[in-house]
Amino acid sequence: MGLCVPNEYTYNCLLEAISRSNSSLVDLVETRLTATLGSVRERKVSVGSIQNFVGENLFGNDEFDGESEIIQILKDHNKASLPDLDCLSSVINCLVKANEVDNAVRWYNDIMIKALCKARRATEADSLFNEMVSKGLKPSVATYNSMVDGWCKEGEIDLAMSCVARMYEDEKDPDVVTYTSLIHGLCASGRPGEAVSRWNEMKGRGCCPNEITFMALIQGLCKCGWTSEALVYFREMEAKEMEPDSGVYVSLVSSFLLSGNISEGFGIFREMVCKGRFPVLVDRNYMVAVDAADKSFC
Template identity: 25%
Template structure:
């Protein structure tokens, strides 16, 4: 918690200094093709130091075998000299994260960081490392990497903050999640609808229905129409707390927004009235 507050207070994060586009050096020694990882198609070609191989994994082979193949390639490349560009490693790591092997990806990131005198992890790699920690509910370690990003001279981007907000929401730390959310908005960055939904859900789960409603209205003012699931979530919270007038007001707002009610919507309101004996 203390580390989180420390990072949130960093004054070096100034508005307007964040980049949204990262360019990587062109890769000539590594051709990587990846599609439908769980079922088919893994093809790689490495021409560094004379190593040259092609491998295709068939439909009948398990994703475990495919995953282990990625690990083996990573280990071969990290022992190569000269080392391939950093984008080569991030391509492999992205594929590992796609199948949600977060705990297995972290040691690979550590191996990469040990070679800091030969190759520096870029912002993309560091963001993926943060995602791994946040997915594993180790958010403090994710925030420590935010400090490393700044120390290396990179500018944290929307991906960095989105990962951290999702991590805080996953451990139901709505206080710091909201603080970071407002900090991101102050920096002029725009969060996606999925992140808004995760934060609203976190507020709801921690009993902060009024704050969830404020966030929903803020999202609407920014031109993002919430989906009906968000309305139902907050409406349920109000009905559960016997705040039927707020639930009815939210129902009216939903209609005004052009979101059509469903059977679930009416069932929630009927349940709320029934709790109050109406």
């Protein structure tokens, strides 16, 4: 019998129950850490649980420094990328109630920078970022990551690199989120060699790639025609017992077929089917996979 893996709902129930009981805050923190650092794939905790945890268990408690604990919770929660806007709004509300106005303003700026970057309005986000710095507010790693990702999504890789340089000047270390954005952006801009260099730099600094980083590199290399290199990272990903999604398989199959390596493409296709990774009908990769199947069996 396989292991039954707890899901988002399970952890929300635990957080809710512990926060309403007389259990120690240490138990609550440990449960939160298990949820955020464990095997829950989406790594999401409900807004209600976050707000309840922050509002009732951190502020006004002598054991914890409110804002630093919030930052640590949300950093663990999303691996130093900003959480969703609802969670951030809850945090700002708690900060205002605790008279932490400067910190509330900084978190508000974080929200706006993230939103602007997501809307592909990185220039406006950059203006807000610079205004924030000019007022003496220190951007977090998450804020830098939003800017790096925003520039990458707009194809402004050199500006993204400049943003990383500013991180170093600000004594902030790039993390796996930073490198993932850079790797994706470099491949999308047709610079696979630099993407691999960043990958090596990341590992050399002791920053371990996660599933998303692996998939960004593999799919990016495939799009650049570096299929053999992509296969090496694919095998490394498998060796680490990480699970590639259907998009990774489809990218490899399509890239091998495009290069005329039918046998290798068919081999990856067969692995995809055997491991239950063939895209479902509503998946955007479905028609690509079907087309690849036709070519593989011709």
